[in-house]
Amino acid sequence: MRRFLKRVVPEDAAIRTNLSWKLSAAIALVGALVAIALSLVVHNAARVSMLNSARDVADSRVQLAQRMYESGRTRTLWGKIDDPAIPRDLLEKVMEGRRATYVSEGAHGVPDIWAAVPLKDGRVLSLHTPFTDHSAEVMKDLDQALIIGSISVVLGGSALGVLIGGQLSRRLRKAAAAANRVAQGETDVRVRDAIGGVVRDETDDLARAVDAMADALQERLEAERRVTADIAHELRTPVTGLLTAAELLPPGRPTELVLDRAKAMRTLVEDVLEVARLDSTSERAELQDIMLGEFVTRRVTAKDSDVEVRVVHESEVTTDPRRLERVLFNLLANAARHGRPPIQVSVEGRVIRVRDHGPGFPEKLLAEGPSRFRTGSSDRSGHGHGLGLTIAAGQARVLGARLTFRNVRPTGAPEHIPAEGAVAVLWLPEHAPTNTGSFPMPPLSGK
Template sequence: MRGILRRLNPAHDDTSGIRTGVRWKLSAAIALVGALVAVALSLVVHNAARVSMLDNARDLADERLQIAQRNYELSSRPNFPNVKIDDPLLPSALQTKVQHGRRATFVTDRPSGVPDIWAAVPVKDGHVLSLHTGFTDRSTDILKDLDQALVIGSIAVVLGGSALGVLIGGQLSRRLRKAAAAANQVARGETEVRVRDAIGGVVRDETDDLARAVDAMADALQQRIEAERRVTADIAHELRTPVTGLLTAAELLPPGRPTELVLDRAKAMRTLVEDVLEVARLDGASERAELQDILLGEFVTRRVIAKDPDIEVRVVHESMVTTDPRRLERVLINLLANAARHGRPPIEVSVEGRVIRVRDHGPGFPSDLLADGPSRFRTGSADRAGHGHGRGLTIAAGQARVLGARLTFRNVRQAGAPDHVPAEGAVAVLWLPEHAPTNTGSYPMLP
């Protein structure tokens, strides 16, 4: 499951864009909507209040004009404040209505925005009686107070909406972060983790649907991987008997070049079957480390010299480690074999404390291996070509996990050299833990 789910690791995601949390997005959205609603309502209330006050002012002006008209008809004089005869400032629209024999009111706005109230009526001698008043100071003050209250209310709505958005978004963000953390644990191979259990909570929402979907996907992937592993192990196990028989029969053939070719292919097939079985066992997480105390530098030196006396071994700092010697030797031999097959000499091995480094001077590891780690049946790329099935590094990585160790890969380049410049070598680094094995899911058995 580690191989397939490794692509879920967020470390490989594109992080070049601006990242914002759900909490702040939701808060900004609620604040924006609240601001728009508050502005719209404020405009509606302001206009409605202004229209209502203007209507009252026009009615009052009309009533005063009617009183002034009655007084004028009795005394032939405009005996009323602000009433004039044939006022030259009378708006043209109001004059048009009066000319048709109608009593009417009209509103104009001063440059300052304060409205003027006009009322006019034709009288019996052909003159026009008009009343001109302004918006009262009390009405203006009421409208200003109303606008101030609307502004304060709008600000309160925006702030309250933002706070509500932070609270709601914070709860949703926490659930999503818990879901992401649990999904990353699943991606690292912790198949017992369930995203739905990790987020918790009583309320059921879309986050729960997402968590259940991720759990279902992880279960389906795990079942598929387990089925493939069992099939692979069963096939490899079934092949052991006929391959062993084939090798035995080949050894009975008369000496000669054909016999050598048959023996060589039979041995290669037996090695392939054994490696596939080992990979299947490592994938099943059923392997157990048998721990012993060893001097790491001395151990590595003896194993490397036995493998190839021409390989240089340098012990920078000797240390006593507790590990499984058989599995450590398997990791070391596979790293040396990979360096010899895909790299170029000289091959150098160094031991410093609990760290083992294996370096060659070839074209370096392929980019997909550096990004995703070793994968079975992947032979590399054209710049590090070679024959094989990608089992060596896969087995080395699996055995390192059983030991609680960490196996890393990198290419050697000159300082500051861009990525398109060919590498000057490849380095595999095995980091043995201080207390082995740790955090691997294995159960060490002390001899």
């Protein structure tokens, strides 16, 4: 069976264009076509009208010449008798006994006007006059006016297209920016309010649809969060009771196994409750002024003396020490579980880096960020539930900080070369988060 493969063009390779220029080009093209068509129609109509007028004049003159010839006044006769240069088509009509006029192409494209009439003696009287210079000048001026008018129409249409397209493009850009803010978690943003304007068009319909979708999605996420929190809260009591009962068992290997699993279950329930609280965006930081390098050194050393801590540049920060410690310990636990020693922590100003020398973060985590119940290892058995980095990222948001992840590869090495380690970087904000929940984000700089 023959298979047809659809070629997918990468987003970076796609050609990006501007809506206003597209609309301008379309209007300019239509205007040019209309202007050319009208110019041709006007040119041909004017030419035909002027030729008809010239033929009428020639016909009147040949009739006057016929009367002069038949009255015997041949000395001042206009025209020629039996002119050999008379066009064949005109001669055939005259031989049928009819008076006729004829237009032929002359030198340099200037038409010649012929008029002929049969005489009583069987001869043919013809009159030949070229298209007048005045008429040719009139046609030339008309053509110039049509060309100037066509150019003006094209330029005016292009300007109108840029104006209309620019307004539409600005509305769409505002809608896209507002939609991106909604995607980043700003649930109070409304696309319709962002685009503004009095005129109602399809952009407003799109904005209302996006707002409705965002509201529905927010309601669904909130419902899922409540369900998750309720389940975890209901599990806390029986898990606590199970742990208490396990501690009453007689010492031995079975008791150790039961206690280990009960503690793991209690940790999981507490983590799920913490994720639910962070998802509710109601958490607020309790701020204190601390010396960051000293704080990290003391906490990390107390947690694991094998971890190397290096303070490159000391800095005083205003943050929540409890939440900062939670982020730091979760990063260390992830490095110990999925990486390999040595594990290194460095403090440089407001930036904390945690590095291990393991296989690195999965590409999906680097692309999409931490996700609950997705671990940092392809082998999930015995490697946690993927909540550590999710909690770290959530606590970082409460602190107004930014948590990034990257892998360490040799300089210039391609992507298929295995990583030499993983680095998690916590960027603390220059200004402390406010009580209103407005967290200033630090700029992207450094690695």
